Amino acid sequence: MDLKLGKTIFDISHENTIGVMPPAPGVAASDKSWQIPAEFLRESAIDWPEVSEPEVVRHYIQLSTLNHHIDKDTYPLGSCTMKYNPKINDRAASLPGFVGLHPETPDADCQGALQLMWELAQDLAEITGMDDVRLQPSAGAQGEMVGLLIARAYHRQRGENRRTVIIPDSSHGTNPASVTLSGFEPVPIKSNADGLVDPDVLASVLNETTACIMLTNPNTLGLFEREIKRIVDMAHAKGALVYNDGANTNALLGLARAGDMGFDVLHLNLHKTFSTPHGGGGPGAAAVGVKKHLIPFLPGPAIVRSETNGIVQFKRQSPDPLSIGSVHTFFGNFGVLVRAYTYIRSLGAPGLKRVAEDSILNANYLRTLIKDAYDIPHAGPCMHEFVASASRQKKNGVRGGQIAKRLLDFGVHPPTVYFPLIVPEALMIEPTETESKERIDAYAAALLAIAKEVETNPDFVNAAPHTTRVRKIDEARAARDLDVG
Amino acid sequence: MEYTSHTDQSRREMLAAIGVRSLDELFKAIPADVRQKTPLRLPDGLSQSEVDSLLESLAGQNAAAPDVISFLGGGIYNHHVPAAVDAVSFRSEFYTAYTPYQPEVAQGTLQATYEFQSMIRRLTGMEVAQASLYDVGSALAEAALVAIAQTGRRKLIIAGTLNPRFRSVLDTYLSAQNTAIDVAIGSDGRTDFAKLSALTDDQTAAVIMPSPNYFGSLERWDEGANVAHRHGALFITVFYPISLGLIKPPGDCGADIAVGEGQSLGNPPSFGGPLLGLFAIKKEFIRRLPGRLIGRSVDALGQTAYVMTLQTREQHIRREKATSNICTAQALLATRAAIYMSLLGKQGIAQLARTCSDRAHYLASRIAGLKGYSIPFGASFFNEFVVEAPVAARVVLDQLRRRGIIGGIELGGRFPGFDRRLLVSVTERHAPAMLDRLVEELRSAASGTATDTSTKSASYSGRDMTASERR
Numbered sequence: 038m039d040l041k042l043g044k045t046i047f048d049i050s051h052e053n054t055i056g057v058m059p060p061a062p063g064v065a066a067s068d069k070s071w072q073i074p075a076e077f078l079r080e081s082a083i084d085w086p087e088v089s090e091p092e093v094v095r096h097y098i099q100l101s102t103l104n105h106h107i108d109k110d111t112y113p114l115g116s117c118t119m120k121y122n123p124k125i126n127d128r129a130a131s132l133p134g135f136v137g138l139h140p141e142t143p144d145a146d147c148q149g150a151l152q153l154m155w156e157l158a159q160d161l162a163e164i165t166g167m168d169d170v171r172l173q174p175s176a177g178a179q180g181e182m183v184g185l186l187i188a189r190a191y192h193r194q195r196g197e198n199r200r201t202v203i204i205p206d207s208s209h210g211t212n213p214a215s216v217t218l219s220g221f222e223p224v225p226i227k228s229n230a231d232g233l234v235d236p237d238v239l240a241s242v243l244n245e246t247t248a249c250i251m252l253t254n255p256n257t258l259g260l261f262e263r264e265i266k267r268i269v270d271m272a273h274a275k276g277a278l279v280y281n282d283g284a285n286t287n288a289l290l291g292l293a294r295a296g297d298m299g300f301d302v303l304h305l306n307l308h309k310t311f312s313t314p315h316g317g318g319g320p321g322a323a324a325v326g327v328k329k330h331l332i333p334f335l336p337g338p339a340i341v342r343s344e345t346n347g348i349v350q351f352k353r354q355s356p357d358p359l360s361i362g363s364v365h366t367f368f369g370n371f372g373v374l375v376r377a378y379t380y381i382r383s384l385g386a387p388g389l390k391r392v393a394e395d396s397i398l399n400a401n402y403l404r405t406l407i408k409d410a411y412d413i414p415h416a417g418p419c420m421h422e423f424v425a426s427a428s429r430q431k432k433n434g435v436r437g438g439q440i441a442k443r444l445l446d447f448g449v450h451p452p453t454v455y456f457p458l459i460v461p462e463a464l465m466i467e468p469t470e471t472e473s474k475e476r477i478d479a480y481a482a483a484l485l486a487i488a489k490e491v492e493t494n495p496d497f498v499n500a501a502p503h504t505t506r507v508r509k510i511d512e513a514r515a516a517r518d519l520d521v522g
Numbered sequence: 523m524e525y526t527s528h529t530d531q532s533r534r535e536m537l538a539a540i541g542v543r544s545l546d547e548l549f550k551a552i553p554a555d556v557r558q559k560t561p562l563r564l565p566d567g568l569s570q571s572e573v574d575s576l577l578e579s580l581a582g583q584n585a586a587a588p589d590v591i592s593f594l595g596g597g598i599y600n601h602h603v604p605a606a607v608d609a610v611s612f613r614s615e616f617y618t619a620y621t622p623y624q625p626e627v628a629q630g631t632l633q634a635t636y637e638f639q640s641m642i643r644r645l646t647g648m649e650v651a652q653a654s655l656y657d658v659g660s661a662l663a664e665a666a667l668v669a670i671a672q673t674g675r676r677k678l679i680i681a682g683t684l685n686p687r688f689r690s691v692l693d694t695y696l697s698a699q700n701t702a703i704d705v706a707i708g709s710d711g712r713t714d715f716a717k718l719s720a721l722t723d724d725q726t727a728a729v730i731m732p733s734p735n736y737f738g739s740l741e742r743w744d745e746g747a748n749v750a751h752r753h754g755a756l757f758i759t760v761f762y763p764i765s766l767g768l769i770k771p772p773g774d775c776g777a778d779i780a781v782g783e784g785q786s787l788g789n790p791p792s793f794g795g796p797l798l799g800l801f802a803i804k805k806e807f808i809r810r811l812p813g814r815l816i817g818r819s820v821d822a823l824g825q826t827a828y829v830m831t832l833q834t835r836e837q838h839i840r841r842e843k844a845t846s847n848i849c850t851a852q853a854l855l856a857t858r859a860a861i862y863m864s865l866l867g868k869q870g871i872a873q874l875a876r877t878c879s880d881r882a883h884y885l886a887s888r889i890a891g892l893k894g895y896s897i898p899f900g901a902s903f904f905n906e907f908v909v910e911a912p913v914a915a916r917v918v919l920d921q922l923r924r925r926g927i928i929g930g931i932e933l934g935g936r937f938p939g940f941d942r943r944l945l946v947s948v949t950e951r952h953a954p955a956m957l958d959r960l961v962e963e964l965r966s967a968a969s970g971t972a973t974d975t976s977t978k979s980a981s982y983s984g985r986d987m988t989a990s991e992r993r
Contacts, residue, residue: 038623042629042825042826042827043826043827045633045636045637045640045686046637046860046864047637047640050867053869054864054867055864055869055870056604056606056864056865056867056870057604057606057870058870059602059866059870059873059874059877059950060877060878060950061873061877062880062881063877063881063953063954064880064881064954064957065883065884066880067883067884067886067887068887071883071886071887072883073740073768073769073879073902073903075903075906076770077740077769077770077771077902078768078769078770079766079768079769079771079774080770080774082868082872083644083645083767083871083872084644084868084870085644085645085765085864085866085867085868085871086641086864086867086868087867087869087961088867089605089864090604090865091866093606093861094606094609094610095756096864097610097616097630097634097857097860097861097864098610098613100629100630100633100634101610101613101615101616101630102615102629102630103615103627103629103630103633104615104616104627104629104631104910105619105624105627105628106614106615106616106617106618106619106673107614107618107619107620108614108617109614109615112620113597113925114620114623114729117620118791119620119818120525121525122618123523123525125523125570125573125574127612128574128615129573129574129577129581130792132577132578132581133581133586133588133589134578134580134581134582134583134584134589135602135792135793136585136588136790136791136875137582137586137587137588137589137790138584138585138586138791138792138793139585139586139587139592139594139596139598139600139791139793139794139928140598140791140793140794140795141594141595141596141929141931142585142586142594142793142920142928142973143923144585144922144927146584146585147583147584147585147793147832148583148584149580149581149582149583149584149791150580150583150584150793152580152583153580160564162565163562163563164562164564167849173850175795175796176656176848176849176850176851177657177849177850178659178837178847178848178849178850179656179660179847179848181847182847183703186694209838210836210837210838210839210840210844210849211837211838211839211847211849213837213838213842213849214841214842214844214846214847215847216842217842217843217844217847218695218846218847220697223841223842234685234938235591247862256944257572260551261551263553265552265553265556266555267558269640277846285884290550291558291562292549292557292750293552293557293558294556297556297558298556300540306850309852314614314617314618314854315615315618315619315620315621315626315850316616316617316852316853316854316855317619317620317621317622317630317631317634317635317853317854317855318620318621318622318653318654318814318850318851318852318853318854318858319621319654319796319850319851319852319854319971320796320850320851320852320854320855321793321850322795322796336694343789354662358609362690362691362692362694363659363687363690363691363694364601364659364660364691364694364792365656365657365659365660365691365696365794365795366597366657366658366659366660366685366687366688366691366783366797367598367657367687367793367794367797368541368793368794369795369796370794370795370796370797371792371793371794371796372606372792372793372795372796373795373796375577375958379573379577381566382563382565382568382573382576383523383567383568383570383573384523384524384525384564384567385564385565385566385567385568386561386563386564387561387567387847388523388524388567388568389562390562391524391526391563392526394545395526395528395533397545397548397921398528398537398540398545398548399536400532401536401540401542401548402536402539402540405539405540405541406539409597412822418540418542418547418548418550418551420551424839426900436631438712441624442624442626445624445626445627449622450620450624450627450835453623456838462730470525470526471525471526471527472527473527473532474527474528474529474532474535476645480730481892483597493852497772500822502626502676505626505627506625506629507625507626507629507821507823507825507827508821508823508825509626509819509822510625510626510819510820510822510827510828510829511819511820511821511827512625512734512819512831514808514819514820515817515829516817516831516832517818519808519817519832520776520817520818521636521639521650521815521817521818521831522636522637522638522639522640522641522643522651522653522816522818522875
């Protein structure tokens with residue numbers, strides 16, 4: 038029997054049904070003096086559903102069938118790096134010695150976990166060319182905040198009150214939000230016709246109030262900032278730091294290092310480049326890397342290694358007094374760190390370089406296959422992703438978002454749409470290295486078929502999706518008649 | 523190992539289609555002076571079999587449940603995770619999906635998250651719960667930022683009984699213009715209400731109060747709410763979800779915002795991450811809510827459907843004016859929590875809370891009966907409490923460790939004068955026999971140290987008393 042859409046777990050609840058019953062106390066009742074006084078006790082039971090285990094399992098399994106996912110087919114969301122994630126990563130992170138480990142365990146009893154974190158930080162420093170790396174942030178956006186708080190602390194310590202952060206207009210939405218959260222004012226700059234930072238435009242806003250320039254390289258158009266060294270030099274000449282949003286590091290592995298480009302601070306989205314399944318929206322994890330002059334400001338505990346009489350020991354060390362503090366209740370999303378470590382150990386240096394190469398190859402190949410049907414505003418070759426535009430299709434009355442909806446009927450996931458904001462009707466496509474030639478051919482064929490449909494039958498495209506279990510959803514109504522559980 | 527599907531042949535075909543002769547031609551945008559010229563210095567790649575062995579070896583060097591008997595808590599608890607939680611959440615459909623930007627093909631994640639929100643709302647007695655934040659520390663920080671934005675005030679009054687780890691994340695998020703004032707800990711291990719009242723004033727944005735607090739003691743939330751509201755401040759509670767099976771929820775005590783750590787709802791300790799930040803709020807503040815919120819709507823066929831809603835609060839729409847910068851959160855852990863809460867249901871959570879509490883009280887009363895030991899705080903507690911040992915807590919913990927037990931968290935480093943105190947937590951994973959075992963080991967730890975360490979230090983004032991009492 039098929040799932041009835043809209044039936045919630047509460048709708049299948051029956052009084053006095055239990056899925057999993059915890060054990061009874063099994064101890065003698067305590068003396069009255071130990072009992073919790075009535076004033077602290079809840080007055081009525083929690084109105085959670087009452088459902089048997091088989092029905093709970095069926096409910097959520099049936100719901101799961103409504104999801105698209107990377108294990109099923111292509112998922113080329115730009116800047117999201119939806120690659121296939123090796124299953125060995127998940128097995129490693131599920132080992133009892135990791136999942137059962139309590140974060141307050143004394144150092145002597147968690148040497149394996151500390152060694153893993155120490156090695157991972159070392160490896161990431163090598164991969165990015167930075168001098169030190171910490172693993173505490175929970176996701177990219179928190180990594181951005183950490184980088185910016187480091188910039189704030191650095192300038193303060195030098196007795197400078199710099200208030201602004203320069204961001205290109207092609208940046209991720211998290212960048213300006215992180216800037217505000219970190220107590221700075223964002224100063225957006227326009228990209229040039231090539232989609233890159235224009236050094237002259239940058240020069241016009243760069244001054245002694247600039248704390249930091251925040252770049253994504255390769256940028257969200259999938260383009261490498263060719264003038265990066267000049268940009269960095271300009272910033273440093275004015276006493277500003279340069280931050281690399283490492284969301285797009287997949288394109289650089291083994292090919293180029295942010296540290297060698299002159300960046301002072303960066304974050305990596307470990308769940309993207311270093312392969313953790315996205316879980317429907319997390320957990321992720323970020324690493325933050327810095328050059329020497331910023332090491333004291335790093336957050337969270339450092340893992341340090343010592344060797345005495347041939348005995349190697351790892352321990353958690355309190356952060357420096359200049360540290361920005363902690364951003365996670367404990368040491369970060371350890372389970373994601375295990376996956377990143379497993380991934381790096383599996384691939385080694387040649388394997389990581391192959392990741393970057395194939396991700397760039399795949400993006401350029403897909404770009405070539407669709408370039409006659411869709412406008413591609415910026416010259417190639419691209420790095421790991423590219424941005425096409427549905428401007429031509431819009432003239433026939435079909436917007437980029439509808440091309441995305443129509444792609445759903447082909448059993449694949451659409452690209453990121455309407456982003457970056459500087460490309461009208463943007464379709465931002467990142468196939469990743471794990472897609473085979475056949476999958477990319479099929480994806481291109483779908484995009485080409487839709488481009489044809491737009492010319493012959495635009496109404497059909499505008500009414501998509503036609504084959505998904507759930508059709509186009511009334512988002513305005515969701516906000517107007519708010520029902521959030 | 524590599525995870526590519528390409529062969530040299532397919533690569534050649536693709537390069538030919540692109541119209542270049544080599545991969546290098548594709549990288550020409552990278553200036554020569556920043557091109558990596560030598561291979562990265564990393565250990566060689568391993569076969570899957572070798573990787574398995576390496577990770578098994580690292581995992582094997584950790585003393586993790588169930589191989590040790592551990593009484594560690596302090597915000598992370600070792601509760602049982604029902605088999606069905608793993609079985610369902612490990613489905614690729616949940617595990618390997620992205621954030622639900624295309625709701626037509628993400629109804630599984632969306633509806634599970636909607637149900638999660640609903641169950642957290644019911645648990646906390648609040649009006650709205652959102653879809654997840656990183657962890658309790660950042661959830662508390664976000665709550666404080668909501669209060670600061672809502673009131674236009676910059677002072678936070680914080681119970682000194684707040685978990686110091688939660689507190690340090692909060693500090694990092696506060697800007698230099700904010701002030702955070704700690705309220706002293708009373709002699710019963712709870713907030714000193716006279717001091718709380720004296721410190722709270724018309725400049726206060728929020729009063730922040732956990733319960734159970736770091737020492738396991740139950741705080742009087744309703745009185746805290748009265749103090750906050752008298753001055754027009756928001757009242758922010760920090761809760762432990764399992765305790766709410768028994769304890770009066772934040773929504774019934776006047777909380778404006780309730781935050782908690784959701785790890786215990788079907789997620790393992792995992793060395794403290796990933797965690798699950800829970801955030802619930804009064805509806806009047808919904809426009810200030812950080813992060814994702816899932817709403818119910820209909821599709822073009824009139825079928826019920828779920829979608830991310832009120833997105834104009836969020837960074838991908840509002841950019842620098844967003845309520846928070848959060849994007850990726852902890853969706854999979856929220857899905858696991860939804861499955862967990864459904865499995866326990868109304869009766870299971872009540873039974874679980876009762877078992878944790880009864881066993882903790884049994885253990886505390888037995889420890890209180892041990893010579894030299896005491897339960898120093900008189901306040902009521904849920905499943906966690908402070909034990910005062912006759913000798914330094916470190917000495918007791920070392921003794922216990924030699925007997926295969928991690929006895930709890932040493933409090934001395936974080937709280938001056940607490941050198942002989944440790945924090946002990948009990949869950950349903952601690953069978954009654956384990957509790958009895960701890961009692962016996964504590965007894966011998968005290969007596970053992972009286973002889974073992976007698977020459978080491980004279981500063982353990984309790985030790986001599988224990989020894990003399992034994993005589």
